[in-house]
Amino acid sequence: MTTAGISCNRIRKSFDRTEAVSELSIEFQSGQTTALVGPSGCGKSTVLRMIAGLETPDMGHIAIGHETPKQVARRGGLAMAFQDASLLPWRTLRSNIALGAELARKPVDRVDDLINLVGLDGFAEHRPAELSGGMRQRAAIARSLISEPEVLLLDEPFGAVDAITRRRLNQELPPLWRERQTTTLLVTHSVEEAVLLSDRVIVLSSRPARILADIQVDINRDCTFSPVTSPDVRAFVTQVLTALEEDE
DSSP, X not given: OOOOOEEEEEEEEEETTEEEEEEEEEEEOTTOEXXXXXXXXXXXXXXXXXXXXXXXXXXXXXXXXXXXXXXXXXXXXXXXXXXXXXXXXXXXXXXXXXXXXXXXXXXXXXXXXXXXXXXXXXOXXXXXXXXXXXXXXXXXXXXXXXXXXXXXXXXXXXTTSOXXXXXXXXXXXHHHHHHTTOEEEEEOSOHHHHHHHOSEXXXXXXXXXXXXXXXXXXXXXXXXXXXXXXXHHHHHHHHHHHHHHTTO
């Protein structure tokens, strides 16, 4: 699959008199997973929403490859998943996942494969009310992946589930978009999650957002022991935390 990089050139966004993002310039490399971390209200989600085409910058320019975000979204090349799984309660799990392909005007022929991949085999005909929070979040990720997007935007996708489920989802779901070399952006408040899931971590300052640190994460994700205990992981977590503390 051909993926595209993302270019944000001096983007700026205000809401009423509150400046959320101030002339931010950043490049996201094709096929990489990049995490955005920073204090609450610093503009992380606003950046993500501008890249998704859900918000328009007051100034500056965003390009995905040679297209605008709205052009990419219109042809089904962009998908987004939020903290709230937002599954339609009257649809079955299978039908909710298929909706991702339907909205992108792409073939609905991989639903059962994705259901198996996210560990929901046997629940295809269940409705959201019959599923746990973790299961609903798996379904939401599957829905975002079924259209095989070039760009995947994740806004606290695991924030609403318990710690044990969150850690399991952290381990099981990222390989799905890594294998497809999807350009992925992740907003998270968890520094550990950012390091474990990403090739790169961007640390943002308090509002209005500016870049405090740009950290390339080089860890062994194929190790047989828990990566959380890895000295390399702990070192990168400390590096991110140090950058965040410098903003206080």
